[in-house]
Amino acid sequence: MVDDSTIEAFARDGVVVVRGALGADELATLARGFQHVVNHPSERAVEASRSDDPGRFFEDFVRWHDTPEIEQIALRSKLPKLAAALMDSTSARFYHDHVLVKEAGTCQRTPWHQDQPYYNVDGAGISAWVPLDEVPRKGSPEFWAGSHRGPWRMPRTFLDEQAKWFPEGSLAEIPDLDSDRSDYDIRQWQMSPGDAIFFSFLTVHSAPGFPFDHPRRVVSFRYLSPDARHAVRPWKTSPEFPGLTDELDDGVPFDHPNFPLAWPVPVG
């Protein structure tokens, strides 16, 4: 499904693009699921843009439980097999889905960040960022290639940069990539519906606003490698998994119905 050079590129860069990862029928299914989420936001949903933004940045999380279309794509498309192959792993467990829309004209950037410090996960994981719309290069996420091999970086709230997770000073800060972009290997691609950007939970990434005349609808599917372990945090992770610490010990594999094995496809 992916050749050795793509697997090597993922290990080296922490990010690769796979064209045509989902087909037309799968995209139609995902679009239905996406619309269900937008029409019925969960208690986890957030408005990630300011009230005076001419567009809107809306996010929701972990919707596969009540959105069968998202479950279908997360568990029964090529995505989990691709995720396992790129992690050079024999299996991939589904972690969660993250639904994002930047409406036409949204100014709000997604700031530079790594995903893993927000999570309850130690060990490797990978995301597949899949757009439902054409995304011109200038509206597409940016990735600092190789940053997944560096340290964990301080997670901050997107709108007001608060350190709500790790204590202030306890992790390295994200450098100011935008002021000296030539010092960093920054990758960005034009994307079409069904293409997927696969990136490590530790790859530093950001995304611009969306100054175009159509929305940018996206679902990011997150998968865990077999070496991923549940990391109980003394704070609310993002997303939060309420009650999980009563059912899954600290330091154990994610062998729990909330995190189904997605590849290989379980028999029966």
Ligand SMILES: O=C(O)CCC(=O)C(=O)O
């Ligand atoms: O699409 C975006 O604006 C940000 C996506 C992102 O940060 C992610 O999928 O982890």
